[in-house]
Amino acid sequence: MKTVLLTGFEPFGGETVNPSWETVRRLDGEIIAGARVSARRLPCAFGAALDELRRQLDALHPDVAIAVGQAGGRSDIAVERVAINIDDARFPDNDGKQPIDVPVIPNAPAAYFSTLPIKAIVAALRERGLPATVSQTAGTFVCNHAMYGLLHHGAPQAGFIHLPFLPEQAARHPGAFSLSLDDGVAALRIAVETSLSRADDLVLSCGATH
Ligand code: PCA
Numbered sequence: 001m002k003t004v005l006l007t008g009f010e011p012f013g014g015e016t017v018n019p020s021w022e023t024v025r026r027l028d029g030e031i032i033a034g035a036r037v038s039a040r041r042l043p044c045a046f047g048a049a050l051d052e053l054r055r056q057l058d059a060l061h062p063d064v065a066i067a068v069g070q071a072g073g074r075s076d077i078a079v080e081r082v083a084i085n086i087d088d089a090r091f092p093d094n095d096g097k098q099p100i101d102v103p104v105i106p107n108a109p110a111a112y113f114s115t116l117p118i119k120a121i122v123a124a125l126r127e128r129g130l131p132a133t134v135s136q137t138a139g140t141f142v143c144n145h146a147m148y149g150l151l152h153h154g155a156p157q158a159g160f161i162h163l164p165f166l167p168e169q170a171a172r173h174p175g176a177f178s179l180s181l182d183d184g185v186a187a188l189r190i191a192v193e194t195s196l197s198r199a200d201d202l203v204l205s206c207g208a209t210h
Contacts, residue, residue, distance in 0.1 A: 001034065001035065002034065002035035002036070002063040002064070002196065003034055003035060003038065003061065003062045003063055003064075003203055004026040004032065004035045004036065004037045004038070004062055004064045004065070004066070004155055004192050004196075005040065005056055005057070005060050005062035005065040005066070005155070006027055006028075006039045006040075006063070006065075006066055006067075006068060006188065006192070007020075007039070007040050007041070007053060007056070007065075007066075007067045007068065007146070008020035008021030008022065008023060008025065008040075008041055008042070008068050009021055009022040009041070009042050009043075009044045009068075009069050009070065009142070009143070009146075010023070010037065010041060010042070010043055010044050011044070011095065012070075012092070012093070012094055013068070013072075013116065013126050015072075015140075015169060017070045017166060017168070017169065018027070018044075018069075018070050018210055019164070019165060019166045019169070019179070019181070019184055020068040020069045020070050020163055021041050021069065022038040022166065022184075023163060023181060023182055023184040023185055023188055024040075024068055024188065025039050025041075025044070026181070026185045027039055027185060027188060027189065027192075028040075028141070030125050030189075031121075031198065032078060032155035032189055033066070033098060033192070033193045033194055033196045034062070034180060034191045034196075035038065035063065035192070035196055037174055037192065038056075038060055038062070039052070039054045039095060040052070040066070042146060043094060043095075044093055044094045044106050045093045045094050045095040045097065045100055045142065046087055046089070046093050046095075046097050046142060046145055047097075048095060049105075049124070049142055049145060049146045049149075050145065050146060050149040051060065052149055052185040053067070053099070053146055053149055053153075054125075054153055056103050057150075057153055057155060058153075061155075062155050062197055063110055063155065063156050063157065063196075064116075064155065064156070064157045064158070064162060065150060065155035065156070065157070065158040065159075065198060066116065066155075066157075066159055066160070066188070066191060066192065067146050067147055067150050067159075067160045067161075068116070068163060068188065068193070069102040069138075069142075069143035069160065069161075069162050069163070070163060071139075071143075071162035071163065072164065072165050072166065072169070072173065073174060074135075074162055074164050074177070075164065075177040075188050076132055076133050076164070076177070077116040077125060077129035077130060077131060077133075077161060077162070077163060077164070077179065077184075078123075078132075078133060078134075078145060078161065078162040078163075079114075079116070079118045079122050079132060079134050079135065079159070079161055080114055080118075080134075080135050080137075080158045080160040080161065080162065081113060081114055081118055081119050081134055081136055082111050082113050082114065082136065082137070082138070083104075083111060083112050083114075083137065083138055083144050083147035083148035083160065083206070084110065084111045084137075084138075084140070084144060084148065085104050085105060085108055085110050085111060085146075085148055086101065086102070086103060086104065086140055087100075087101075087103070087104055087140060087141075087142070087144075087145055088100055088117050088140035088141075089141055089142075090141070093141075093142055096122070098175070102150060104144075104145050104148040104150065104152075105148070108152055109194055109206075111148075112147075112151035112152065113157070113204070114151070114152075114156065114158070114159030114160065115151070115157050115158050115159060115161040115193055116157055116159035116191070116195050117194060117195060117198050117199070117200065117201040117202070117208055118134050118159065118201060118203050118205070119134060119153035119202045119204040120194050120198055120201055120202045121161075121190070121191045121194045122134055122193070122204065123179050123202055124191075124193075124194045125139070125187055125191070127191060128186065130186065130187050130190070131179075132187070133206060134207075135162060136207075136208050138160055138162065142161075143160065145158055146158035146160070147159070148154070154167050157159060157195050161187075161188070161191060163184050164176070164178055164179045165177070165178045165179075165186075166178045166179070166180070166184075167180060168177060176193075179189075195209045200202060
């Protein structure tokens with residue numbers, strides 16, 4: 001049976017929940033398109049997040065690995081295209097570390113592209129009425145760090161998805177977009193199904209001017 005690893009992060013930045021962990025934990029043990037899902041939580045800390053991710057990759061050898069994180073400022077489900085080899089934190093992580101302009105992995109490539117069918121995922125999400133887009137940057141905080149490490153260490157298909165705030169979080173951030181837990185769970189199920197069902201991607205205009 002194929003194996004899917006989904007990871008979510010612990011809360012950070014003053015939040016008491018992280019939609020990524022709340023969402024992936026709901027899918028732990030589920031069989032999606034004949035593959036078994038394992039959900040794991042990562043610390044929101046440079047280094048420690050990658051150590052845990054590596055442990056899980058070594059233990060599970062997943063066919064598909066999707067790391068998920070919170071992007072409170074985003075207004076849709078952001079399927080990340082690329083991870084860059086830089087840590088540049090605007091505020092300390094949960095261990096109090098704030099790396100500035102250091103590589104995620106020294107002497108490794110500048111960037112890695114997601115190996116998920118990112119545009120097919122966006123198209124499938126939109127078809128089911130869920131707001132989604134391809135994101136051209138996963139930032140330079142712990143999520144980009146984890147995505148870069150995931151792609152460096154590898155799984156046949158691997159990538160990263162950022163989720164907006166949950167409604168209960170958005171209630172404390174007036175004006176912020178939110179996505180319900182049920183919609184987040186449905187979105188990740190679709191992302192996993194789409195990844196398992198195709199290796200190639202769609203040609204779909206989803207670019208950005210900045
Ligand atoms: N989001 C942060 C790190 C953990 C998370 O859920 C980020 O976007 O880097």
